[in-house]
Amino acid sequence: MIQSALDFVRSLQEQKKAQGVWAEKSVVERQQVLSQCLMAMRAQAESLATEIAKAEFLSKPFVQETVINPSLRHLETLSHRDFPENRNNIPVGLMALVAPDYLSFRWLTENISAALLSGNAVYVQMNEMNQASAHCLQPLLSKAPIQWVFAPGKEGEELENILSSHPGIRAVAFSGTPSRAEKVLRAGVSSWKKMKIESGFHNSALVLGDADLRGATKALVRSCFTGMGQLPWNITNILVLESQLPDFERFFLEELSNQGMNGENALFSMTGQNDFERMQKISxxxxxxxxxxxxxxxxPELKVQPLVVRDLSHCSTLQQDCLRAPVVLISPVKYAHEMVKWCNTSYYGQAAQIFGTVEKAEKIAAKLEVGHVFINQWIESLQALDFGQKQSSYGILDSQAFGAFYSEHRKIDIQESIS
Structure with missing residues (x-):
């Protein structure tokens, strides 16, 4: 475990050697390590879901559906897919992965497995929020060239800066807040690293005129408040037609009144309770x-209470900023085309949710400046934790093993003889 800048410097030569040995292995040999991880993860799936749900204040069924099961499917695909040996796909070398606070187990599984299969060695930085996910993965990947990095507070910030700027690290994948992303990006770009940045979000839900309002409100309660506004796919802004506003609000508030903090499927949780001062400023x-x-x-258990708000101006910065808080803004509009306008106003473009008939929803979706559109559903459909547009993502947005982020690609032109 690396806990200081000195630990990191001391580890570099050993990790470079480990990466060289790992890169010499065939693709099939690397797949065998991932396959062993898959079998161990499958055997421990129930306990992993329990531990991660407890650490991230999420319900166990939600973690099982959106974290554990997709992680298993991802490893299954990578460990059994036929990847032909290609000498012109060259490993990047040493990579740093800075994990997000939430859904971190799945994020780490997807990024570590792609990095390893491509022949790289990795440094994985944890923090207080996601260390449980990293600790769950550690024994599953004990045969792989991974260095785990953890230090709280200022020392953690220093390590994050070193991983982002040290010339020995060739690529950085980061997922976190916009303020941290800016620092990582500045450090990484200045040292000419490959960068893959996932940052802020301000997601809108568009409730079309032909939507099933009761079904939409039931689904929206979940997409708005699961994770208490901390998940990059949480909905912050709900755009609804003025003609439907009274019924929508009534159904939405009725659904909220049925939710609580107790039970396996409890919606509200202790997530984000350290952000009390920021929530005060928002209020x-x-x-x-x-x-x-x-x-x-x-x-009574919560310092940061969930809020539902209406009548904020569309020009308010709260309608554009990444709030990362359990705050939902209901924004009535007169016409459906206004929904597109206000959805695209934010300088983030992670995701959007649309409720209505598929034909109309698809036409609206084609106009939205976001990375992913969910029509009458939410993140249970995500095949991978993909990227947004605008300021939600930056860099080489390629998550494929042997793709542009995890590999260098060499071209060789040959002529049999000099004529």
């Missing part, structure tokens, strides 16, 4: 801009 701005609070959680 103050809502009041100063005459936003109407339609509903506020009353859970």
């Amino acid at each position: 103050e701005q809502i009041r100063s801009e005459n936003g109407k609070i339609l509903w506020q959680g009353q859970f």
Whole structure:
């Protein structure tokens, strides 16, 4: 375990040697290591879901459906797919993976497996929020060239900066807040690294005129508040037609009143409770801009209570910023085309959710400046934790093993003789 800058420097030569040995293995030999990880993960799936749900304050069924099962499918695909040997696909070398706070087990599984299969060695940086996921993966990947990095507070920030800037690290994959992403990006670009950055989000849901309002509100309660606004696919802004607003609000608030903090499928949780000061600033701005609070959680266990707000101006910065908070803004519009306009106003473009008939929804989806559109569903359909547009993502947005991020590609032109 690397816990300081000195530990990192001391580890470099050993990790470079390990990467060289690993790169000499055939693709099939690397797949065998991933296959062993898959078998161990499958055997421990139940306990892994329990541990990760507890650490990230998510329900166990949600973790099973959106974290464990997709991780198993991903490893199954990589470990059994036929990858022909290609001497012109060259490993990048040493890579750094800086994991997100939530859904980190799946993010790490997808990125580590692609990096390893491509012949690279990796440094994985954990923090207080995601260390449980990393600790779950450690024994499953004990035969792979991985160095695990953890230090709290300022030392963790220093290590993040070193991993992003040290010339021995050739590529950095990062998922986290916009403020951290900016620092990592600045350090990485200045040292000419390959970068893959996943950052902020401000996602909208568009409720079309032909949507099933009861079904939509039931689905939206989940996509808005699972993870208490911390997940990159959480919905922050709900765009609904003025003519449907009274019914929509009534159904939405009824659905919220049925939710709680107890039970295996509890919606609200302790997630994001360290962000009390930021939530206070958001609440103050809502009041100063005459936003109407339609509903506020009353859970004694929570310092940061979930909020549902209406009547904020479309020009409010809260309609564009990455809030990362359990705040939902309901924004009525007169016509459906206005939904597209206001959805695209944010400088983030991670995802959007549309409710309505598929034919109309697809036409609307084609106009949205986001990386992923969910029509009448949510992240249970994600095949991989993919990327957004605009300021939600930056760099080489390729998650494929032997793709542009995890490999260098060499071209060789041959002529039999000099004529």
